[in-house]
Amino acid sequence: MSDLRWGVLSTARIGTEKVIPGIQRSRRGRVTAIASRDLGRAEAAAADLKIDKAYGSYEELLADPDIDAVYNPLPNNLHVDLTLQAAAAGKAVLCEKPVAMTKADAERLRAVEGKVPVMEAFMVRFHPQWLWARDQVRAGRLGELRAIQAFFSYFNRDPANIRNAPETGGGALLDIGCYPMVAGRFFFEGEPQRVLALIERDPDFQVDRLTSALLDFGGGRRVDFTVSTQVVPYQRVQLIGTDGRLEIEIPFNAPQGEATRLFLDDGSDLRGGGIQVQDMEAVDQYAEQADVFAAAVLGEAPLPYGIKDAVQNMAILDALFRSDESGQWESVG
Structure with a gap:
């Protein structure tokens, strides 16, 4: 075949x-x-x-x-x-x-x-920009990776859209919050031990429209992210280490068949003088x-x-929802 x-x-x-x-x-x-x-x-x-x-x-x-x-x-x-x-x-x-x-x-x-x-x-996880970024982490270009920060948002108040229907699994966390969560697992190459979440829901749809989360990967490593379905469209991922910072310009919706950019910053100039631009060739991440x-x-x-990986993703998402309800850190079970 x-x-x-x-x-x-x-x-x-x-x-x-x-x-x-x-x-x-x-x-x-x-x-x-x-x-x-x-x-x-x-x-x-x-x-x-x-x-x-x-x-x-x-x-x-x-x-x-x-x-x-x-x-x-x-x-x-x-x-x-x-x-x-x-x-x-x-x-x-x-x-x-x-x-x-x-x-x-x-x-x-x-x-x-x-x-x-x-x-x-x-x-x-198959886009060359994510693979290249992880290679930089593995090679020690950032020193010790300590923090991952992410933001992902778009605006959608269409009552007919399934992303605004709780019964079909709508809301920001399930729709797009799963991406920063996966970024943490991908770049830390580990699992969060406990999580903390703060959720604000749409009064009409009852789905989460603004969610912020903190994921503790242990050893002084953490992910913090905010996702929203009702603010201006924007997305970024920052990988921050003891010796450097790496920014993925369009981390999640990389344009199909277009080049992308990453920025590797040694921190020597807060105005950006220490930034090196890494241009990635045009690819289609769905084809990859x-x-x-x-x-x-x-x-x-x-x-x-495989299935084990997918179940683990859902375990983390469940813990985030539990944390919002309890107002406390929740372990990932």
């Missing part, structure tokens, strides 16, 4: 605008089918994206023997159910983040662990993700992140 044949569940925008074009640009993947509960929407998306097959139900797509892997961008509350159905049909699954609504929900995926590849779709996943499914490389 030279290429991975993908089927896509739903016509969600993240799929049609980001992930499907990324898979189509990848070296090893091709999208052969797309499904929606509305056949007309599936056919329209298939025509727009030049996909051969359109199905009017998810079950029809999962029964297609010519599909090797499924991309699942359904609402958060459907992630586990449809991932389990796809796995039962023998399909590998790339599931959109967050993988579940809670850790207990994610634990249900243990039933298919080791049977088919299942990975949570944090595409940022698709190729890494394809290599794992085709048996050419190990799966870098």
